[in-house]
Amino acid sequence: MTKKEEFFQDIGGAIEAWAEVASKELTDPNFSSTWADSQEPFKQLQQVFFSNNIPKEVVTEMFVECFQGLAHSFLCILDGATALSDTGRIYVVDEDGIELGDGLHEEFEEYFFDRKMSKKS
Numbered sequence: 001m002t003k004k005e006e007f008f009q010d011i012g013g014a015i016e017a018w019a020e021v022a023s024k025e026l027t028d029p030n031f032s033s034t035w036a037d038s039q040e041p042f043k044q045l046q047q048v049f050f051s052n053n054i055p056k057e058v059v060t061e062m063f064v065e066c067f068q069g070l071a072h073s074f075l076c077i078l079d080g081a082t083a084l085s086d087t088g089r090i091y092v093v094d095e096d097g098i099e100l101g102d103g104l105h106e107e108f109e110e111y112f113f114d115r116k117m118s119k120k121s
Contacts, residue, residue, distance in 0.1 A: 003094045004101070008111040011071050015112075019063035027056040068112055075105035 001009075024031045026046050036042060049059065076082060079102055080089050092100040 003098070004104075004107070005111075007092065007100060008108050011108065012112055012115050015064060015067040015071060018067055019060050022063045023056050023059035026059050027054070064116075071112075072105050072109060075108055079103060079105050081105065 021033060021035070025033055025036070025042050026049050029046070029050070032039070048054075077084055078090055078092060084090070092104070094100070
């Protein structure tokens, strides 16, 4: 496995883990984490989800999509697709000094799509 694949695997795992925790926070009345600085917004949304019978799977999927979008935006920044590139670039380099390369946001999208499809089958 290449460093880029490991990088994508870590990002994908983080997306799924945070989506799981966030959705559990909103759909499980017995779950209470300490990671959020403010619990009140979660409690308010939890009431909305309960009163409308929104299943945890729907909430998890919503968070996965949002966090995937955040990862995409972050990788666009690294790829030089934002105003930051007007003043300079930031590169992801492994311990041997090898760059992971450009196009990370596009390659991650493909990786994450394949990851989701493999979990569905």
